[in-house]
Amino acid sequence: AHRKPLPAFDGRGVLSDGTEVPLYSNVGNGKAAQTAAEGKAEGVGLFRTEFAFLNREEEPSVEEQTVEYKAVFDAFPGRHVVVRTLDAGADKPLPFLTDASEPNPALGVRGYRTDWTSPGVLGRQLEAISAAASESTADVWVMAPMISTAPEAGDFARMLEEAGLRTHGVMIETPSAAVTARSILDEVDFVSLGTNDLTQYTMAADRLLGPLAELNNPWQPAVLRMIELTVQGARESQESTGRTKSVSVCGEAAADPALAVTLVGLGVNALSMNTRSLPAVAAVLKSVTLEEAQRVAAKVMAARSAEDAKEAARAELPILD
Ligand code: PEP
Ligand code: MG
Numbered sequence: 001a002h003r004k005p006l007p008a009f010d011g012r013g014v015l016s017d018g019t020e021v022p023l024y025s026n027v028g029n030g031k032a033a034q035t036a037a038e039g040k041a042e043g044v045g046l047f048r049t050e051f052a053f054l055n056r057e058e059e060p061s062v063e064e065q066t067v068e069y070k071a072v073f074d075a076f077p078g079r080h081v082v083v084r085t086l087d088a089g090a091d092k093p094l095p096f097l098t099d100a101s102e103p104n105p106a107l108g109v110r111g112y113r114t115d116w117t118s119p120g121v122l123g124r125q126l127e128a129i130s131a132a133a134s135e136s137t138a139d140v141w142v143m144a145p146m147i148s149t150a151p152e153a154g155d156f157a158r159m160l161e162e163a164g165l166r167t168h169g170v171m172i173e174t175p176s177a178a179v180t181a182r183s184i185l186d187e188v189d190f191v192s193l194g195t196n197d198l199t200q201y202t203m204a205a206d207r208l209l210g211p212l213a214e215l216n217n218p219w220q221p222a223v224l225r226m227i228e229l230t231v232q233g234a235r236e237s238q239e240s241t242g243r244t245k246s247v248s249v250c251g252e253a254a255a256d257p258a259l260a261v262t263l264v265g266l267g268v269n270a271l272s273m274n275t276r277s278l279p280a281v282a283a284v285l286k287s288v289t290l291e292e293a294q295r296v297a298a299k300v301m302a303a304r305s306a307e308d309a310k311e312a313a314r315a316e317l318p319i320l321d
Contacts, residue, residue, distance in 0.1 A: 009278040011040035013271070017289040021264055023282060024080065024272035026250060030071025036275045043080030043139075045192065045272020046250035047072050049125070050092050058096055059121055065128035066135075073136035081138045082192065082250075082272070083129055084171065085122060087111045087145040091208060097121060106206060111146025111173075112156065126163035133165070143169035143192055148176045150183035157188050171250075173197035178226040181233025185245045192272070193230060195251025199223050218253035219306035224262070228301065231267035248272060257284040258313040258320055264290070265297025287319040 013023035024045030025036030029052070033044060052060060052068040060068075073081055088094040089110025097118050102108040115122040126142070133140040144156045147170040157168040169190040172178050177191075178198065185191060195218045200207040202223050205215035218224075227249075234245045248270040253259050255277035261284055263271065273281060288296070296316045303309035314320055 006279040006283055009040045009282045011042060013042065013282055013285060015264070015285055015288055015290055015293065017291075019290045021285055022080070022270040023278055023285075024082070024248075024250075024270060025275045025278070026272050027072060027275075029068065030075060032275075033072040033075035037075045039275040039278055041275060041278060043076055043082075044072065045080075045082050045248055045270060047081060047083045048087065049084060050087050050094070053086060053088070053094055054092070056094070056096070059124070062124050062128045062131070065125060066131045069129055069132035070135055073132055073138035073140065077137045079138055080141065082141045082143060082169070082248075085112070085125055085129075085142065085144050086114065088114055089146075106200065112144040112152060112170075113146060123159065123163070126159060126165060130163045130165055139167075140165070141167040141169055141190065143171055143190070145171045145194065146173055146197070147171060147184070148174050150180055150187055153184045154187040171197075172226075172230050174201050175226060178202075178230045178233075181230040182236045182240075183233075185234050185237035186241060189243070190246040190248070191230065191234065193227060193247065193249045193251060193253075193268070195223065195227070195249060195253035198226055198251065199253075202226050214306070217306045218251065218256075218259060219300075219309045221301075221303060221305070221309060224266075224301060224309065227263065227268070228266050235267070246270065255281065257281050258296075258310060258317055260285060261288055261293050261317060262297050262300045262313050265293035265295070265300075284317060284319055287317070292316070 013021040022042045024043045025041035026046040027033045028048045089098040090106045142165050153170045160168045168188040171194045172191045173194040203215040205212040234247045238245045246269045250272040254271040255273035260281045299312040300309045
């Protein structure tokens with residue numbers, strides 16, 4: 001049977017009971033941001049800034065960086081844009097920042113950790129983000145990749161404050177961050193789950209290795225449990241601080257329609273994905289109430305394998321047949 005072609009995304013992620021689930025795009029440069037805006041993304045949930053640095057022998061100047069960042073902000077005037085600071089290392093090596101001879105690059109100096117070995121680069125990037133943000137109307141949020149502890153999140157938040165950047169966040173990509181999400185969220189305003197890395201680190205399976213694809217699957221019960229723990233931590237932090245703490249997902253998991261429903265059922269507030277996936281995710285979300293999504297999530301959480309988890313979700317979502 002052929003499925004009916006999906007209607008284009010109308011620019012509003014919403015469940016059938018009216019619950020809003022903003023749907024954002026993942027982008028790497030101004031051109032991708034324009035495509036995202038044409039695809040009616042509600043904003044940018046992940047701006048991978050390392051694209052501005054790739055294939056460079058040296059660090060780009062603050063002025064050059066400012067131009068790159070502004071191009072993305074200008075595609076979303078008045079909208080939400082989450083900038084991720086440089087995620088160099090492991091699958092994204094940079095000659096001026098990372099050490100190619102590390103024996104285990106995925107467990108090495110990558111992401112936020114490069115600030116310890118090359119101090120200054122992150123500070124200059126924040127200066128450029130701040131300059132670009134002040135020249136645009138986008139609502140700019142900034143987050144750090146590869147965070148493992150609450151003190152790291154606190155240090156990052158203070159760097160953002162010094163740079164005049166107001167909304168502070170970090171990515172949850174490691175099991176250590178997921179299980180300490182409450183203390184991390186006591187330090188910052190939001191978290192975004194990077195399920196690609198969270199899966200790799202939870203399952204101890206290199207995300208680049210084909211033979212490990214079965215482990216590298218966000219439907220794995222252990223990965224779903226990490227997501228659930230993160231949401232619980234956010235709720236606890238919200239109660240103790242009295243401040244709103246948002247949890248989004250910006251890994252590939254958000255683009256899988258059945259998983260998107262599950263994530264919303266677990267308590268995730270917003271989803272960010274490649275622009276092409278917006279129509280399919282919007283359509284499935286529109287077919288369920290929040291209560292139904294929670295029921296799907298409960299069934300999924302009772303599964304003992306990735307396959308059973310996916311099956312359990314699909315059985316509840318006839319729209320995906
Ligand atoms: C992730 O790890 O899920 C993520 C969004 O970041 P990246 O894929 O760029 O590592
Ligand atoms: Mg990542």
